Amino acid sequence: NTASDYALEARGLSKAFGAFNAVKDVDLKVKRGSIHALIGPNGAGKTTCFNLLTKTLTPTAGQVIFEDRDITRLRTAQVARLGLVRSFQISATFPHLTCLENVRVALQSGFDKSFRFWSSLAAIRPLDARAMELLDQVGLADRAQAKATELSYGKKRALEIATTLALDPKVMLLDEPTAGMGHEDIEPITDLIRKVSEGRTTLIVEHNLSVVSSLCERITVLQHGEVLVEGTYDDVSSNEDVIKAYMGG
Numbered sequence: 381n382t383a384s385d386y387a388l389e390a391r392g393l394s395k396a397f398g399a400f401n402a403v404k405d406v407d408l409k410v411k412r413g414s415i416h417a418l419i420g421p422n423g424a425g426k427t428t429c430f431n432l433l434t435k436t437l438t439p440t441a442g443q444v445i446f447e448d449r450d451i452t453r454l455r456t457a458q459v460a461r462l463g464l465v466r467s468f469q470i471s472a473t474f475p476h477l478t479c480l481e482n483v484r485v486a487l488q489s490g491f492d493k494s495f496r497f498w499s500s501l502a503a504i505r506p507l508d509a510r511a512m513e514l515l516d517q518v519g520l521a522d523r524a525q526a527k528a529t530e531l532s533y534g535k536k537r538a539l540e541i542a543t544t545l546a547l548d549p550k551v552m553l554l555d556e557p558t559a560g561m562g563h564e565d566i567e568p569i570t571d572l573i574r575k576v577s578e579g580r581t582t583l584i585v586e587h588n589l590s591v592v593s594s595l596c597e598r599i600t601v602l603q604h605g606e607v608l609v610e611g612t613y614d615d616v617s618s619n620e621d622v623i624k625a626y627m628g629g
């Protein structure tokens with residue numbers, strides 16, 4: 381494997397909050413085109429890692445490499461413009477706007493390369509056409525005129541995915557996409573993630589291990605801020621240390 385097989389890499393990534401090391405010397409390689417999971421018990425450092433990768437936090441040590449480029453010194457907005465986008469953060473939805481308006485706002489935020497040079501009223505029509513395409517991709521075409529707040533919980537997450545896709549990410553980071561979902565919503569959102577991840581690279585923090593096993597090619601397990609093990613679902617789920625970590629040992 382050469383470096384260019386990976387869309388996103390952390391090299392020796394560390395973050396200390398005062399004397400407390402929340403993330404310690406984490407190496408992570410996310411293969412281009414794959415869906416990769418970051419899992420681990422509460423407090424393991426998953427959120428801190430996501431924040432470091434998207435440059436919401438600045439690392440104490442180490443590097444973040446995106447598409448073979450060192451992005452450690454860039455800001456979140458610059459990183460998003462390059463195509464590394466975290467869902468449920470940049471793309472928070474506006475509850476009182478319609479689904480169509482939410483996606484239009486995301487498109488107008490200027491990240492989408494095809495619309496970067498359009499800011500006039502004349503651009504509204506192509507924007508709406510693109511927004512409808514995105515709503516259709518996530519199964520919300522028939523709810524285009526519904527306000528975000530009127531959607532079911534599962535459909536709200538689908539709308540958030542549409543606003544993320546509006547930024548045309550090369551690498552998508554999804555933060556607990558099934559959190560708080562009932563059984564009936566988990567399968568459709570899992571299928572949706574699989575579908576929209578095609579042609580991209582996806583890194584996902586997910587607690588539901590059956591979602592992880594069905595979606596993810598590789599899994600990195602964090603514990604106490606360090607990588608405990610990395611491998612396929614079978615590697616990881618049969619690992620004694622992982623079993624202990626999950627049992628609170």
Ligand code: ADP
Nearest residue numbers: 397400402420421422423424425426427428429
């Ligand atoms: P996870 O997402 O795996 O549950 P986090 O990354 O949220 O873990 O947290 C890892 C550890 O870092 C926890 O012990 C948490 O209390 C600590 N932590 C996170 N953010 C801060 C902060 N801003 N200041 C101090 N400690 C923090």
